[in-house]
Amino acid sequence: MDNLDTMQTKALTALKAVAQGKESSDFKITTRAYTQLEVLLLGLEQQAQYRPELIEVHDAVYAALSRLISENFSSEWKPYWSLIRMVEALNSQPSLRAHLSAPELLQALFDVLHGREVDAIRPVLEAFAEL
Structure with a gap:
């Protein structure tokens, strides 16, 4: 959740699906920030x-x-x-x-x-x- 403000639309959509228990794709949310x-x-x-x-x-x-x-x-x-x-x-x-x-x-x-x-x-x- 710390990265919520900087997440891309695709990641936000996937997060919403996970929160609603509707994971419908193989898309994985990555929360790792690279230096x-x-x-x-x-x-x-x-x-x-x-x-x-x-x-x-x-x-x-x-x-x-x-x-x-x-x-x-x-x-x-x-x-x-x-x-x-x-x-x-x-x-x-x-x-x-x-x-x-x-x-x-x-x-x-x-x-x-x-x-x-x-x-x-x-x-x-x-x-x-x-x-």
């Missing part, structure tokens, strides 16, 4: 399929997040976690939230997803990897 970083990483994963140069960006972010995960969640870490799963876990650590929402990182990912060359954001990726 800016998660949205950018989902875009990165999608675009990397068509722009091979983005695989380098994906791999750099994955390596940085993997290191943070292994340092903070050593007993839970599984090397097959997705980028989103890693960000979810790291966001649970207040001390890491600032790193995951650093404006420089978000802007660099946005820029590369919108056509900027990978070399232009390399310094930001390297700085992120050194966290």
